[in-house]
Amino acid sequence: MSRTQTDRCPGVLAVHQAADGGLARVRLPGGVVRADQFDVLRTAAADLGDGRLELTSRANVQIRGLAPDAPIELSQRLFEAGLLPSMPHERVRNILASPLSGLDPDSRYDVLPVAAAVDRELCARPGLAELPGRFLFALDDGRGDLAGVRADVFVRAVDEREGLLSLGARGVRVGWSDVAEVMVATAEAFLQEREGQEWRIAELDRGEERILDRLGLQATEELPTAVSTVAAGKHGAALVVTVPLGSLSQEQSAVLAHLGQDLRVTPWRSVVVPAEAGAGLDGVGFVTDPESAWNGVTACAGQPGCAKALADVRADARRVTPRLPRHERPMHWSGCERRCGKPAGEFVDVLAVGNGYVIDGERMGTW
Ligand code: SF4
Structure with a gap:
């Protein structure tokens, strides 16, 4: 039995059998999804699932209530929409990025193109399909909003030249042109050092030290302690919209799709849309008030x-x-x-x- 056969993290083909039917999880690296792709997700939920789209704590989307034969049709639709660029890697594309990256003044560096590069590098390496589904990459644009997500491989922007790579307690600076390559190499080193059923670097004995040694890196820099949250409401050119309980109805999903704009799903059950799109969101139960009890x-x-x-x-x-x-x-x-x-x-x-x-x-x- 291979390691991935015991990995129960759901994907699109390997659905989780819940009490209300199959549950499929669709990875959205960086949380980014085009409007047309989002509409494919919406219609798939209506045709094949219970109609709702669930936002997850890793900025992915889930569809519930799938019939036993639905995953095949679902995977075909998602493949055609470009949401499944590599079937073998579908469950390992766990890449978070600061959702306001590049959109407001607190963003030190736009990490979304780096997240896309990590995704391409990941999918280009067949061996990385063996990564556990829990293994997590995260790219923070410098504000510290992802500092608490407990990523295996975490890079926080220092400035426009460098990011601070850390696997645990300390960091090492890496130039942005090398960051995607180093993050993926870190995942490869984890698989080489892995001894048994460790799902995360933190579960591996002296994992941080062994992996950095293998990469020829020394992490000596203290990690910044500043953290921040991304509240609902306007942030520069962006509007953060809280989705109560992270569960989108068909009506809500249709409103988002019809904005015709790229969406950014956050790890906090919210969605980032362009600020000027705000007026189109009224009346369907979204929350844009930072003081609303629904936040968090x-x-x-x-x-x-x-x-x-x-x-x-x-x-x-x-x-x-x-x-x-x-x-x-x-x-x-x-x-x-x-x-x-x-x-x-x-x-x-x-x-x-x-x-x-x-x-x-x-x-x-x-x-
Ligand atoms: S925490 Fe909720 S979803 Fe998880 S096993 Fe318990 S009832 Fe089920």
């Missing part, structure tokens, strides 16, 4: 999508959130103790326990 609220699948769920957490979150003030911390609703999709770092933990909820360890009864 996430939920696992819950009932009926997950057989383990003790509650329909999404329905409960939809009912309760409009009555709540905005929380400082993100809030995550979970149908059981696995807490799938929970945010990195601290969060308000809303846990279903069968006959009510426990919030941050305190029982709240029913809502």
